[in-house]
Amino acid sequence: MVRSRRTTSGHRGELRETPDSACHGLVDTVTGEGPGGRRSGREDGVAILAVRDLTVRFGGIVALDAVSFEVAAGQIVGLIGPNGAGKTTLFNCLSRLYTPERGTLAFEGRSIQDAPPHRIPALGISRTFQNLALFPSLTVLQNIMVGVHCQSRGDFVSSAFRLPAVRSEEARIRAEAWALVTVFELEGVADQRAAGLPFGTLKRVEFARALAGRPRLLLLDEPAAGLNHEEVAALARLIREIRDERDVTILLVEHHMGLVMEVSDRVVVLDFGRKIAEGSPAEIQQHPDVIRAYLGVAPGETALR
Ligand SMILES: Nc1ncnc2c1ncn2[C@@H]1O[C@H](COP(=O)(O)OP(=O)(O)OP(=O)(O)O)[C@@H](O)[C@H]1O
Ligand SMILES: [Mg+2]
Secondary structure, eight states: OOOOOOOTTOOTTHHHHOHHHHHTTOOOTTTOBOGGGOBOSOTTSOEEEEEEEEEEEETTEEEEEEEEEEEETTOEEEEEOSTTSSHHHHHHHHTTSSOOSEEEEEETTEEOTTSOGGGHHHHTEEEOOTTOOOOTTSBHHHHHHHHHHTTOOOOHHHHHTTOHHHHHHHHHHHHHHHHHHHHTTOGGGTTSBSTTSOHHHHHHHHHHHHHHTOOSEEEEESTTTTOOHHHHHHHHHHHHHHHHHHOOEEEEEOSOHHHHHHHOSEEEEEETTEEEEEEOHHHHHHOHHHHHHHHSSOTTOOOOO
């Protein structure tokens, strides 16, 4: 079946539209150093995630077509591609919401394919959702506390009788969640219900909640959606800080090319379910297949009309 591209969000062309931000903070491909001389990422790190030959079909649509790549521990890897390329489908496979028709997924050297979805956070993989998955009637703080709770070890009997150990565990969860409220500058809305808050604020709440589970691999699905220019710049700083200070490997799905090119050590590009390119941000920005996928035409080619 021939798939046509959804065009509603107009992401095509963003490679060209953000040249300033896209070029800012690029990794020097010769020295491997990022902004300020910091060694960017850990290119010699072992693979924390290995995706092999991943294939997912929905009826006649091949959402992922034999996709393979690795993510080295400690890196920020951008996963980009036009609408419908298969990015969220790949996240859904990693969170075990979808079962691939073919291929393997290994986290820290072990297959995660037999793990049920609810076990994935406990294994060390957290994610955010493109369209949010918060509890609307809980406050911002409570939503983040849910994330902390996922890695706490309370048992049912102790919880039911609110034994002292449970009360101190609750205090710890609240304190840990509040620390994330301050990191994400959510103090002003911490006691407000999630329902009705702006989309950009809720994206930050989701990010905080995913981090609350102390993951070793964090999957971010369009964290910049709904953010203004200043907020995207702050998000870029935050993503790097989190990687550096919390020892988290990050797989970043994002249409904001300036953000992807600024923070990523490597970039993997999907188009119509296939991996079409992989490399440093500088390599990806000049890759003819990537430019063709986004703009419909590569440099030197004539557009068909
Ligand atoms: N549950 C599903 N049932 C049927 N088709 C699906 C399902 N999930 C995804 N698809 C299809 O698979 C393809 C890949 O979708 P996916 O959501 O992974 O793309 P994406 O790269 O995340 O796109 P976007 O940038 O728009 O979020 C699309 O053609 C989509 O319509
Ligand atoms: Mg998506």
